[in-house]
Amino acid sequence: MKQDFQVLNNLFRFYYDGFRNMSAWGRKVWIIIIIKLFIMLAILKLFFFPDFLQKKYDNDKQRSEYVRDQLINSSVTHD
Amino acid sequence: MIENVDLTLVDWSRAQFALTAIYHWLFVPLTLGLSFILAIMETIYVKTGNEEWKRLTRFWMTLFGINFAIGVATGIILEFEFGTNWSNYSWFVGDIFGAPLAIEGILAFFLESTFVAVMFFGWNKVSKKFHLTSTWLVAIGANLSALWILVANAWMQNPVGMIFNPETARNEMINFWAVLFNPVAVEKFLHTISSGFVLASMFVMGISSWFMIKKREEFMAKKSILIAGIFGLASSLFLAFTGDSSARTIAKVQPVKFAAFEALSAGKQNAPLVAFGVLKRSGERIGNKELPGFVFKIEIPDLLSVMTSGSKDAYVPGLIDLVSGNKEWGIMSVAEKTERGKIARQSLMDYKKAKNCNDNEQVTSLLKKFQDKDFRDNYFKYFGYAFINSPEDVIPDVYSAFYSFHLMVILGFLFLLIFTLALIFFYNGTIGSQRWFLWxxxxxxxxxxxxxxxxxxxxxxxxxxxxxxxxxxxxxxxSNISAYSVQITFWLFAFLFTALLIAEISIMLKQIKTGPKQ
Structure with a gap:
């Protein structure tokens, strides 16, 4: 148990020291990563990219029926 | 009732996917190749104990880190688009896409949170051998991560290993190994990663050339040119080999694409390979589509026949054969494929009708039909043709296919020449004085x-x-969404990715100018 804790502590220290002693370019790219992920996950995904079928239908049966109807009823090709 | 598809929506959805995929691909290939170059450099450091090798490994690792950090997760955007803009497709592909993408996600997470961290935080904290192992695992892991995405893409080029279930309207994987070892997947993987190796080699050689021109860090620059030259030359040769086998597979599974990128209108035996040419309007038409002709072309006699089937007598079908059919050479026409596709679609309609009427016997019979190999291979295989209005609609844009293929091949040979010259100049000791070459x-x-x-x-x-x-x-x-909303997100992405690219280039340039740490 004590040994497991020691391993976890070492692991934590490894990442902690790594982030604490990061170079200037490292800090800069981490800021970019955080901003990027925030824009992608908290803005774009949430407000602009809902899952169309998840949002429109309650269950997989309805989703299957919808797509089957699309496959049966759609027309027009495009290149 | 037949619903008409909004072509403006289709165009914007395609443009958005193209934009995000193109930007995403600006970040990925450098990671694929530079990770291996780092691993080779660090191996030399561990073997020789020479601190200069550690210094140069750490310098290239910095550039790798910048590219990795800025590029990471840009591919998630593509997955957002699948769910929002391409919902019919996402549903239809079922777990064929889900399984490889899930494996890729798990692999990427473990790779990034463990071995990449050891690579950057582990210098002087873990043993040299453990650090080296981590660097090699990052290289192998990054490339294996690409494998799963390419397996999913290869399935779109050559769908195998699945059965369509009319109840769920999804394709269900029945043979994971057929999906994984799809010939398109294997060749696409090898060709794509080797293109990443070539790209990274040129990146390393180019930046090293800048140091040589500036007469800075000459040890690092020369050693980097040597490693990148050898790695780049080997990768270029492998790239040409995989490109050749890839083209042969395309000739079998996507013959229209093959005929398009060779601009081959009429099929022939002893077909020549067009090494390069300039296209023009020919006036010749299939239906309402005009076929291109050549202003001029440089041909290699018989080579296309030899490349596709190993014999110069082999018949290579052209666009006309593939659209109108050619009984003599056993090529089915698009009209015939359309009839078969319509039969498959009618079976789906019958299934829906039987379900609505609670006709369980008919439902069971149709479920069996969709599982029947003969039906799958001879009817469902052409399901998409049921949506084709005119046979000539199956021809892609020949101009973009022809020029993208030929420019890619010409550039491939140029890279081979550059790597060869770099090694010649390196070994005869004149690399530093060949300033024109360095530029x-x-x-x-x-x-x-x-x-x-x-x-x-x-x-x-x-x-x-x-x-x-x-x-x-x-x-x-x-998806049945507004084209306007796709336009808005197109511009949002254009802005976001351009900002990321500018950030990457500016941080990289700063680090390059700073050079390796003392």
Whole structure:
């Protein structure tokens, strides 16, 4: 148990020291990563990219029926 | 009732996907190749104990880190688009896409949170051998991560290993190994990663050339040119080999794409390979589509026949054969495929009708029909043709296919020449004095990016009108959403990715100017 804790502590220290002693370019790219992920996950995904079928239908049966109807009823090709 | 598809929506959805995929691919290939170059450099450091090798490994690792950090997760955007803009497609592909993408996600997470961290935080904290192992595992892991994405993409080019379930309207994987070892997947993987190796080699050689021109860090620059030259030359040869086998597979599974990128209108025996040419309007038409002719072309006699089937007598079908059919050579016409596709679609309609009428006997019988090998191979295989209005609609844009293919190949040979010259100059000791060559290499850095993007343009535009070859046209795959909302997100992405690219280039340039740490 004590040994497991020691391993976890070492692991934590490894990442902690790594982030604490990061170079200037490292800090800069981490800021970019955080901003990027925030824009992608908290803005774009949430407000602009809902899952169309998840949002429109309650269950997989309805989703299957919808797509089957699309496959049966759609027309027009495009290149 | 037949619903008409909004072509403006299709165009914007395609443009958005193309924009995000092209930007995403600006970040990925450098990671694939530079990770191996780092591993080779660090191996030399561990073997020799020479601190200069550690210094130069750490310098290239910094550039790797910048590219990795800025590029990481840009591919998630593509997955957002699948769910929002391409919902019919996403549903239809079922777990064929889900399984490889899930494996890729898990692999990427473990790779990034463990071995990449050891690579950057582990210097002087873990043993040299453990650090080296981590660097090699990052290289192998990054490339294996690409494998799963490419397996999913290869399925779109050559759908195998699945059965369509009319109840769920999804394709269900029945043979994971057939999906994984799909010939298109194997060749696409090898060709794509080797293109990443070439790109990274040119990147390393180009930046090293800049140091040579500036007469700075000459030890690092010369050693880097040597490693990148050898790695780049070997990768270029492998790239040519995988490109050749890839083209042969395309000739079998996507013959229309093959005929398009060779601009081959009429099929022939002893077909020559067009090494290069300039296209023009020919006036010759299939239906309402005009076929291109040549202003001029440089041909290699018989080579196309030999390449596709190993014999100069082999018949290579042209666009006319593939659209109108050719009984003599056993080529089915698009009209016949359309009839078969309509039979498959009628079976789906019958299934729906039987379900609505609670006709369980008919439902069971139709479920069996969709599982029957004969029906799958001879009817459902052409399901997408049921949506084709005119036979000539199966021809992609020949101009973009032809030029993207030929420019990519020409650039591939140029890279081979540059790596060869670099090694010759290195071994005869004149690399430092060949300033013209150093400038050429420096300005060649963008070319492999361009060639790599051309490869994807060929892959994706050459497959049109299909999103899944022969099974689903692009127009059927889109969600019923407003084209206006897709336009808004197109510009948002254009802004976001451009900002990321500018950030990457500016941080990298700063680090390059700073050079390796003392």
């Amino acid at each position: 050429v290499v420096l300005f060649s850095i963008p070319l492999p990016y361009f060639a790599s993007e051309l490869g994807w343009i060929l892959t994706e535009m050459g497959r049109q009108p299909w999103i899944i070859q022969d099974l689903m046209p692009v127009s059927i795959a889109v």
